[in-house]
Amino acid sequence: MDKILRIDLGAEGGPKAYETPLGDYSGLGGRALTSTIVASEVPPTCHPLGKENKLVIAPGLLSGSAAAMSGRISIGCKSPLTGGIKESNAGGQPSQVLARLGYAAIVLEGKPKGDDIYRVFINKEGVKIEVDNTLKGLGNYGVVEKMRAQFGDKIACISIGQAGEMKLSGASIACTDMELRPTRHAGRGGVGAVMGSKQVKVIVLDDTGMAMRQPKDPEKFRKANTAFVEGLRKHGVTGQALPAYGTNVLANILNEAGGYPTYNFKVGRFPGTSKISGETEAALETERGGLATHGCHRGCVIRCSGIYNDKDGHYLTKQPEYETVWAHGADCGIDDLDKIAYMDFLDDDIGLDTIEMGVTIGVAMEAGLLKFGDADGAINLLQEIKKGTPLGRIIGSGAAVTGKVFGVERVPVVKGQGIPAYDPRAVKGLGVTYATSTMGADHTAGYATASNILKVGGFVDPLKPVGQIELSRNLQIATAAIDSTGMCLFIAFALLDQPETYQSLLDMINAFHGISLTSDDVVALGKKVLKTERDFNIRAGFTKEMDRLPEFFKYEAVPPHNVVFDVPDEELDSVFNW
Amino acid sequence: MRHIHLEGDGKLEKSFFLMLQGGFYVECPIGTSIKEFLVDSIGIDETYLAEKISTIFLDGKCVDDIGKAVIEEGSTLALSSAMPGLAGAILKRGGPLKVMRDGISYGKEEKFLQKRKGICSIKLFNLLTEDLGPLFLKSGIYIKARDLSGLISTKSCQFLPRDATITVDGKSVDFEVLLDILKEEEDELLFFTFDVKWER
The missing domain is CATH 3.60.9.10 (Aldehyde ferredoxin oxidoreductase, N-terminal domain)
Structure with a gap:
């Protein structure tokens, strides 16, 4: 390489x-x-x-x-x-x-x-x-x-x-x-x-005839890899919850928290959640002869994916993930898992972002183009994209464009990108990341919960209240670093709770490349990546006014907790001050 | 109120776990803390509570201190194991990222309610359904007939092993009769118990 x-x-x-x-x-x-x-x-x-x-x-x-x-x-x-x-x-x-x-x-x-x-x-x-x-x-x-x-x-x-x-x-x-x-x-x-x-x-x-890449120090690498795998397997999230139910295991708890955006972000709870939850999805997959536990690539030990079969037991799609089930489900008021799985298949086949499409169809429903809960109508919209009709091209261009074309005010996007499956009024720290990420609204931009171990920007004492801004900053730095290793972000939970698992990741990288990377180096890499990206955006014409959530999040309280996003703009502007 | 009782194997019992995510009712001591309720009344081991029940909601609010959060008449208590991702870390009780959801956290002020018997709703999610489901199903739960029929009406009678037994108010009935009763009384609350009599 x-x-x-x-x-x-x-x-x-x-x-x-x-x-x-x-x-x-x-x-x-x-x-x-x-x-x-x-x-x-x-x-x-x-x-x-x-x-x-x-x-x-x-x-x-x-x-x-x-x-x-x-x-x-x-x-x-x-x-x-x-x-x-x-x-x-x-x-x-x-x-x-x-x-x-x-x-x-x-x-x-x-x-x-x-x-x-x-x-x-x-x-x-x-x-x-x-x-x-x-x-x-x-x-x-x-x-x-x-x-x-x-x-x-x-x-x-x-x-x-x-x-x-x-x-x-x-x-x-x-x-x-x-x-x-x-x-x-x-x-x-x-x-x-x-x-x-x-x-x-x-x-x-085609890598036929090519050998697996070999580490500089095979013995140290083997030991570190073994410790890393053991760490993932023994942790409750990476060793149990994700393999058993996949990422959609989050549906029930986000719904309970009132942070499960429903009907185009009007409310924070969806009455049909138990019909589309990870628990229900996994049981259905098993009952139909699919798989509730399956890796997406060789070498995956978490195996958070699965195989979703139709009613006749034939392959329909891979296990739709949490964000997909939410986007095509709760956000559009649809509680039929089979229809949601079919939309996942269509997205994969036509080559569409499932989050953007679900959010866009939710905006189209808000516009009155179809009713909330109309699963067949939502499927038809995806088919319109496949056919390349003018309507299909509008929908395929995303939520921001669709909102403009149909005159909708409640359009959940940041920097033109659809907001994912966590309501930023209920989980405000995520709102900070959505607003300020270099990528537009992105739940994975501040995903690396290992910031405590990385001690990015100073150790976060769990006993002391720390601001949303500082935490979002640390998480974004840590995520940029993990994304740069090419490791799956789902390792983050085990890294957060188990310092020895984080150390084994560093040991593995060091043994492979013959280097001596430290936690500080990882932090520096994360900061450098973010600075590079932010600099590009500024040169592309981005201003601080683009680091904002849509206005409606500030004044439309979301039930059941009736909360708004009230993090001040000045605080958002300080996320990248380090 | 009808009492529906099933006896069967562990596999049959497992098929009722999905029902527990939607919520069920139990008798509970109003005015006690979540910790007292789960440990003293339900019988959950304290170590299990500390290590496995990582995310708790009381009336939709994230609870950090289970010794102080008090159960009220009609409260809904939702229990979950550790969850993935940033959202999972944020919602985790007592976690380092709890400040990121301060708008939906359970308040710090202590509540003092007169202790008495009452009813609360429980929701069990993910891994906890398999761990705690048997405990609740054995001691009995109150659910809407609609919720039970919603689970089993899509299944044929082969869903029940031949040697499983169903009783309604102490009288033995077959699967079709049970379905008829549930359909007729779908808005009614019923008391449901399940005993595992053998493992396969």
Whole structure:
């Protein structure tokens, strides 16, 4: 992993692949690498769909090795949804395979002439870029089936569906899972539209003949990896709750807390929650012969995903996650798990961000386009996107655009990106992160609950009240650091509660690369990533006035607790003061 | 009020756990703390309470100090194990991130209510349904007939093992009769108990 594969789609005579050394990017992985390349090489004021934008795809620091949980892949660019920098990451197999092929990143740059679409194939022999217009108009499942027929089933694919081809701002990039299904998505920020603008439909990765990446100190690495896995397995969240019920285990408690946004953020509780909860979902999956416990990539020991079968016991989709079930469920007033699972399948196939689509359909319901609870109507809207109708293109462009077109005031977005499944009036600390994140409203931007152990910005004494601002800042720094390792963010809970598990992660990185990274270095990396991203956004024209939640959160109290978001603007402006 | 009693195996008992997430009623001592109620009245082990019941809501408010939060007539007490992600960490009782949800935390002021018998609602979530469900089902819960029929009406009589028994007010009935009763009296509250008589 000491080189970058660059593909110039706009080269004279057609797309050309070439390699460059890591150079100044040496030592970076995941989000740190994508954001640094974008900030250094992409003009901040460029059009996100233009030739000057770049799409950067980077595995993590430990991807392709035997390290557990190392299979996240980061995808970065200037976002067509937010207009700022974007890093969106996904699970699945491509991260491991790309790393074994020796690439620290793939960079798609330039823009092709004409309207051909391309298929990129990468194996140990090299890179082939070919026109394949038979892929035009296909969904992700169709694309992957064609690639399987052509290249066999030892591959991993990174692809876009119809939404990406149409360059819609809600478009995602699909990564295949262990079963070679396009179910793991870099969903947020419209990264699929940027891949569509490069006219690359699919990147096929084949690591046949390539060895697993080897650590500098195999014995220390093996011991650290063993301790890390033991730490994850013994923890109540990573060892029990997530494997048993998946991420949707959160539905019941967010609902109980009155922080489960319902009917387009009108209220904080949904009457149908027990019909769509993680507990119900897991029981249904088991009853129908699916799986309630399943990993999204090899080397995952948490296994928070699953297989969702239809009523006849046939595969319908992977286990829809908490945010997906919420977005297509409570936010739209829909309590039918089968319909929600079908929408998850459609999102994966068309290549759409499930959060953005659920939030957008909620806004459309608010506008009166369809009624809250109308599951078939919601499915029809997704089909409109697939068909590319004018209405479909509006919906596929996200909640902000849809709100403007239909004259809706209650549009839950920050920097143009839909707010996820936690009401910021009930959980105000999350509101601070939604407002100030460099990514737009993003629940994972301040997800790394390990900030206490990292001691970011000073140790947070649990016995003393500490402000929301300081905590949000620390969490965002810690998250930027973990995203840069390429590790799954779900390790965070075990890191928070078990200092020895956090130490084993550091030991693993150090043994693998032959370095001596400390907690302070990790903090410094997180700060550097955030500073780089924020600087890009400022150069792109962002101001502090964009670090705000929509106005309605300030004056519309959300039942049952009837609370508003009342963190002062001046405090929001101090999040990045360190 | 009808008393519906089932006897069967552990697998059958497990199929009733999903019902517990939606809430059920139990008799409880009004005016006592959550800790007193769970330990002294329900019989939950203190270590289990400290280590496994990580997230607690009383009337929708996140509780940090279970020794001070007091159960009132008609209160709803929701119990959960540790939860993932940032939201899970924020909602965790006594956690370092609790300030991030201060608008929905249970108040610090102490309440003094006259102690007496009353009724409260309990919700059991995730891992706790399997751990604590048997305890509540054995001692008995009050639920709406609609909630019980909602769970079993979608199932055929094969749902019950052949040797399972159903009694309504002490009289043995078959599965279809039970469904008819639940349908006819769907708005009524009933008392439900389950005994595990054998394991398979």
